């Protein structure tokens with residue numbers, strides 16, 4: 001159970017939120033944001049999946065005036081009760097609690113829903129909320145597979161709701177400034193982009209035996225559409241992300257954040273082909289299914305993208321920070337390198353002369369997460385598309401998922417973005433599809 005700030009931050013820092021966002025996301029709020037609530041302007045929000053990132057998202061959102069959390073949903077009853085009590089203590093109102101998200105969606109005057117459940121639940125949670133007329137903030141990756149991602153785009157547009165994807169670098173001045181510099185053309189034509197998540201955690205993920213699910217956990221509902229199997233602590237809270245039934249390892253975890261910035265910087269959407277090599281090279285006997293070492297190469301036509309990931313080996317190429325995922329745009333005159341801590345330009349040389357002015361490392365200085373949840377609130381009020389639309393979330397999730405499929409099949413795959421399938425391998429196309437366990441079924445548009 002996570003019940004204090006230190007443990008909470010320690011736990012989150014092992015995942016993708018990163019130091020920059022945490023630094024200005026205080027857990028203990030001293031005053032309720034709703035103290036001067038203007039009833040007409042008040043946005044009532046609920047959270048589905050209350051443990052890790054969902055909890056950080058909700059707190060970030062509640063920093064804004066005229067917002068109120070009126071309902072929480074989780075399959076872990078003890079955690080749910082703790083979270084409800086925490087909200088009451090900090091903000092003065094006790095949210096209603098639910099284990100079934102469909103019941104939560106019936107709460108009167110509920111306008112918006114934040115989703116912090118594991119990846120294999122995102123599509124159902126988001127689509128049910130959209131169909132119930134709610135605006136949605138859904139964590140990345142938006143889906144477990146390409147079929148779900150495409151369906152979610154249709155759902156948002158059909159129901160005309162405001163959906164923000166949790167790829168918060170889209171609202172972070174640090175990344176916005178760097179991408180502006182990139183688009184100024186100062187580094188020249190970019191022929192290659194490198195992106196990476198070389199993290200120093202993940203060295204001690206030991207195999208443990210299956211066991212009974214913890215008391216108060218509705219384990220069948222946690223599994224939901226995923227295949228039935230006995231409970232195992234490794235596959236549950238937090239570390240579910242290293243098992244294919246629920247997520248896609250570092251690629252869909254950190255990768256989605258960095259790949260999103262590649263697509264934004266290069267104004268790109270769809271790769272033409274992808275291939276991958278890697279495996280469980282560092283920790284062959286640990287509990288994870290997803291690779292600890294992976295290199296994925298994409299052909300986008302006008303540039304190539306090299307993605308690399310390492311567990312238990314923290315580097316940040318081109319920058320001095322240890323264990324910071326990042327992106328380097330390799331231009332003909334210079335390299336623009338960025339991670340969540342810094343960005344800088346390394347000029348290339350010709351005949352002993354710099355081809356452009358060097359730019360020393362600049363520090364990140366604001367909370368991207370707070371800017372992102374604020375942007376969602378403003379868009380809810382103004383009925384405008386937010387900074388990270390469902391299409392942006394879909395494009396990035398798909399790039400990451402194609403990389404994982406290339407790794408799992410060991411094939412070079414040609415992507416037909418129009419037909420939403422690989423043009424050269426029918427077998428691999430099966431991995432693009434959702435495969436739900438009854439009674440759960442793919443939502444209908």
Ligand SMILES: NC(=O)c1ccc[n+]([C@@H]2O[C@H](COP(=O)([O-])OP(=O)(O)OC[C@H]3O[C@@H](n4cnc5c(N)ncnc54)[C@H](O)[C@@H]3O)[C@@H](O)[C@H]2O)c1
Pocket residue numbers: 015016017018048049050051052053054073074075076079099101116117118119121139140141166167168221222223224236237238239252253
């Ligand atoms: N944007 C970011 O910076 C960022 C950072 C970390 C995680 N994430 C994303 O957030 C999501 C959650 O990751 P996490 O590390 O917080 O996971 P977590 O395991 O800590 O929390 C997930 C919560 O969802 C609950 N849950 C599971 N099934 C549910 C259901 N059917 N109904 C209601 N609740 C349910 C779990 O009990 C748990 O409390 C993932 O998709 C992850 O990729 C995003």
